[in-house]
Amino acid sequence: MDFQPSAKTLDYRKRLIQFIKENIEPIESNYHKECRRLNPDADWRSWEVPPVVAELKAKAREAGLWNLFLPDAELGAGLSTLEYAPLAEVMGHSLLAPEIFNCNAPDTGNMEVLYHFGSDQQKQQWLTPLLKGEIRSVFCMTEPDVASSDATNMQTSIVADGDEVVISGRKWWSTGLGHPDAKFAIVMGLTDPDAPKHQRHSMVLVPLDTPGVTIERMLPAFGEYDAPYGHGEVLFEQVRVPKENVIGGLGDGFKIAQGRLGPGRIHHCMRALGAAEKALQLFMKRGQDRIAFGKPLLQLGGNLERVADMRIAIDQARLLTFFAAWKIDEVGAMKALAEISAIKVVAPNVLQQVVDEAIQLYGGAGVSHDVPLTQLFAVARALRIADGPDAVHRATIAKVELAKYRER
Amino acid sequence: MDFQPSAKTLDYRKRLIQFIKENIEPIESNYHKECRRLNPDADWRSWEVPPVVAELKAKAREAGLWNLFLPDAELGAGLSTLEYAPLAEVMGHSLLAPEIFNCNAPDTGNMEVLYHFGSDQQKQQWLTPLLKGEIRSVFCMTEPDVASSDATNMQTSIVADGDEVVISGRKWWSTGLGHPDAKFAIVMGLTDPDAPKHQRHSMVLVPLDTPGVTIERMLPAFGEYDAPYGHGEVLFEQVRVPKENVIGGLGDGFKIAQGRLGPGRIHHCMRALGAAEKALQLFMKRGQDRIAFGKPLLQLGGNLERVADMRIAIDQARLLTFFAAWKIDEVGAMKALAEISAIKVVAPNVLQQVVDEAIQLYGGAGVSHDVPLTQLFAVARALRIADGPDAVHRATIAKVELAKYRER
Amino acid sequence: MDFQPSAKTLDYRKRLIQFIKENIEPIESNYHKECRRLNPDADWRSWEVPPVVAELKAKAREAGLWNLFLPDAELGAGLSTLEYAPLAEVMGHSLLAPEIFNCNAPDTGNMEVLYHFGSDQQKQQWLTPLLKGEIRSVFCMTEPDVASSDATNMQTSIVADGDEVVISGRKWWSTGLGHPDAKFAIVMGLTDPDAPKHQRHSMVLVPLDTPGVTIERMLPAFGEYDAPYGHGEVLFEQVRVPKENVIGGLGDGFKIAQGRLGPGRIHHCMRALGAAEKALQLFMKRGQDRIAFGKPLLQLGGNLERVADMRIAIDQARLLTFFAAWKIDEVGAMKALAEISAIKVVAPNVLQQVVDEAIQLYGGAGVSHDVPLTQLFAVARALRIADGPDAVHRATIAKVELAKYRER
């Protein structure tokens, strides 16, 4: 349980910070302005990626700041979950950074799935170009018509039919669906409703140009379309893919999902904490620069108390996330469920709270696009829902706590 | 302190509810979809008002549901602040309704200013068409370069020069600046920095086509541009208007502002509570309709406790707002400062909290535009800043409390 | 819904404030010191009432400040629930005051029960001496062995046997059981477990010297024994009283309880808000008098924001309590269940919060007996449990809210 960053981590961290400062920060505001012009719902099919992204990705790859999330020493950087955590935090300072370092969701999770569970052919066809950053991918899990917080509600079906499987259903909040480079989705669906609870679902690779796949629209989160990625709603109508596209086997969906979500939640949470540090920096900056009633805002009312509470909240959340990461590394995600759920509740709420305070100090500017606070707020607010809403994670924690007493 | 609605209020209330249900609700979702297409910053000069607005305004006027906010019995409905409060709440159920009944900010506040302080000529030229709903107006107060929470920071100048006054400065968050019918702004600025604190500022009527007036852009609030109204940033460069355009006299700005803000804050807060009731309705609806883990969401975890807490919060805030309204009617806004500040803190925070809970129950839909929750959130969040941020109002309340002890 | 105090209320209020200031405040600290010497559990049978109490009661009665809670114009002051509410608040400024004015729980509730439901004989025997303040009484409801928040759990039985009823069971938290003048208890128990839910219970008058009644101990609440009243645990072993001691008839217990709890909760809540005002006064006083880091404590950190939040919380809670009182007067307690539950949640929590803040400002003195804050804290904390814990009241509010949607 040694949370001191390893030498490798420290070296990467330093280089990431420098890369972000020199290459990403200077262009970021302009990048978002360009992307925001792409916003309107109707136009998403013509979204393009600002060319600076490809340039920076090439530069990052060259600098060896690439695929750091992948525990494989050859394909990635060979870092443990705990070793990678501080790097995810640093990337969280910038909304663009994760993409530049090829460490962006949902690609990271999809790459992990393929790395751990993919067949050789699947790896060659899909993992390799993802690792090179040449294509992007999508993960289709949430459905609009049912409470997706309860996985047993899932309606999309994945049914074997000879050498093929047939996918039927509707998914939404599939991040990246609007991206021009998005080539395939990993779709989760119901294969056998009568199987034991954790063997009912399957995951299958579906190229987005397969007949029957219709991307219907992009969804805004608090008004943010997150172009050129987007969060899409997609209809699968009798979509047929070869059986070889099933990941693992039919019925393995739940098992794979669990493995996928462990490190993925660490990444999300650490990025959220990086974003919270960014928001706190903005709070401090505004609080020192802006004068009212003859004093910098920081010196007024309870603002310094807020600083203390935010610092405490962030530091506690970071340590808890390190702890969950360490536990994943030690005993696997399945035995770290309560810890993963704990950070999934804590980190987005900390981010939401810190951003809300920063917005208040910025006044009108805070709710505009002149500072990136509403973007960070949207990230926080959506994250309290995505990958399981707060309520589901609280229930998991309580269940694990209760089990301690049952054992006694 | 009789909070029982008067017969007149009850009658108007019933008719407003019916009008909204029959005429506004059915078209509202489509209206917002149309308006949202107008969003992008660059395009605001071509914003148009969906024709349904003019139709509904005519219908509302015909039905006598018009200018209800104005205490004058001939020009308006002759209702006291307390009598109007429940009507503002009802209008708050819908983001479009206030406009339809010609009770929309900032026109209401501007009409009040002209009604109470305008010269006959000003009334004829500006108040009459506003009361008819033929034009719209703007209020220019907040400035981007200083903490506008502290009025003494204001930099825009309004200086006499012969028969004219000259306005120079920059304002933003001027709501309605993007509206095609917006014809003039009431601008607040500094006339004499050496005068006693409350006699330094002036208000002046500035037609928007006056040379030197440049509307630079529309600002998004949490991604919402609120087309076709918009919140604008505007530059006044040596703008000259005749002295007759000054409201009251030079130096009267602060006095007028205080009068303007009293009833206006009641309106804002009651609309916020109407919106909170709407959000609670959505919470209840989703909580009953959506099933997870074999139960309606409402029956899971602490959701019913949340219902209780939200009901308590809304009911308390409403009574406090009635109290502030009553006090304004009894002793005037200047002697009700603490009460007005109290509701200005409470109501938007209640709305933000209720909306946040409703979003959580709606999951992905909650952060999208499929339900109006993020719009309501933006209203709440912006309102915690507009018309004085929470911190300033808390300071006012504390000051009044402190004074009780000094007197002893 | 006119919350403006009536002329009668204003007159009583003024006289109460003066009486408390002149007669109670000067002796209060010493009174509590004397009472606290009576504390130890073992000694409660020898508790005596400091003689000053009888003197002050006589004086209050002479001044006509007596039985103000009773709606009867002859026996009491003929005030409505709403009219009495502000008087209960004033009495709440002092922990001793309610006793002095013969408006102390549980006597007030017991007197109301006898007034509304007692037979002529019961009134003559028990109500008359209570109204004169010659004896005190007890209400036995809560039981130690079951969750008393759920009335259907109640185990104490009240069974008819010829001309008598037989009471068997154990009760605790029966306030006043240690008082030397306590003469009888109203005991609630189960008569017929098979009757419809609301007709199973009965209330019966039990003189405390009846054979089979054993007072076992006095209970401390946060270390406070509240001598010479005390909160007792009492055992009823085959206790026999004549059937005439049943209030109303067998099976009427629930109906009577409901009527008893309505106004009683208003009294409790208003006293709690009076106590909160007292705690806020102490906060303000300490905050102005005590200097740290060169400034009065009030000027440090977020303390003035706390003042604002406390002022808002108290004012909102008061208005909500007035509203509940008004509704009880208008439509009866049974139709004001949600409103009564709302204040029962709000008022004690507001008191707890305000006292907690005041304690913090007083530092070490705050947790000692040098200021009455821990006493007020104990009142608040116990009140969140007594008369239904927060959770039960939240459930009631949610149930009523839900019913609105079912009706639609």
Add this chain to the structure above:
Amino acid sequence: MDFQPSAKTLDYRKRLIQFIKENIEPIESNYHKECRRLNPDADWRSWEVPPVVAELKAKAREAGLWNLFLPDAELGAGLSTLEYAPLAEVMGHSLLAPEIFNCNAPDTGNMEVLYHFGSDQQKQQWLTPLLKGEIRSVFCMTEPDVASSDATNMQTSIVADGDEVVISGRKWWSTGLGHPDAKFAIVMGLTDPDAPKHQRHSMVLVPLDTPGVTIERMLPAFGEYDAPYGHGEVLFEQVRVPKENVIGGLGDGFKIAQGRLGPGRIHHCMRALGAAEKALQLFMKRGQDRIAFGKPLLQLGGNLERVADMRIAIDQARLLTFFAAWKIDEVGAMKALAEISAIKVVAPNVLQQVVDEAIQLYGGAGVSHDVPLTQLFAVARALRIADGPDAVHRATIAKVELAKYRER
């Protein structure tokens, strides 16, 4: 930053748990009942220690569970702050345990002071018997007449006069002053008001039987006198002790205090978290055993959400305390100020919150002495004030945060 407990820690931890379970838990409830009989203020001079304490201390010492807090390998267990932290937590499960293992405040802090700063003679005379558990000691810091949160307010003087120093002043909240074995106090006072801020104060050893030392009374904290230790108010009137009783030299008081408070706060916070675990256990127990409305309380309303939130809060606080402990070990308390302040805010507040929830679930029993919750509450509430109130620690954290920006 390896928070994995060392083998030594794990071994001690296991043995402590077993010792507490076998020897302390069975007698604890009775011990507190006996001690509570000692409560009344007037009687403290006759307080006696229940004989079981000496028996258990002997047993613990024999078992090698003795002086574990002391980093010295010979005199204590040679554990680092981080290694000792989990042991302090375990001791926190029981209010009596720290005494039994000779790890009780303020003796621990006093022993540390003597160990690090005492002269050989001081060590021989005072440290040795303390280490043997033969005597007890007191620390006199807080004063009643000034805001002791601001050390510059301190009024007690320690002035050199020939071969002696003279102590004059009043102290209170001096824990242990009522204990029959208390032999001396370490008194902090002002020596030179004109010296640099951190060289004005001195610490001096004062035998309690020195002429001029008058213990005036014991103070209750939320009604708890904590007999036979007590929290005393003591007057020093021209008290003379030889100069050799000064610890370090005159003017070293502040430096010594800082060193004393670092590890001491870790101990306090870890014990608080142990107490929070205890309270959570009680919550779980009651929540499973008690039935209302047909279900165990845990299954009702938001109670399971509360379990999750409490588990998260405790786990986060523990990790943060480990972090602060680690930092003290690495760089010393002076460079870990912000971290120490952070846990000093967090841990007592977590304990207060968890205890408050547990009380609510226990209902009437919760506020009584039938369960130890109000005792734990008193500990939590007092700890938010002792060793610097929350506000002072928040200010420290903000100051350190601010310094990061000044450096840039």
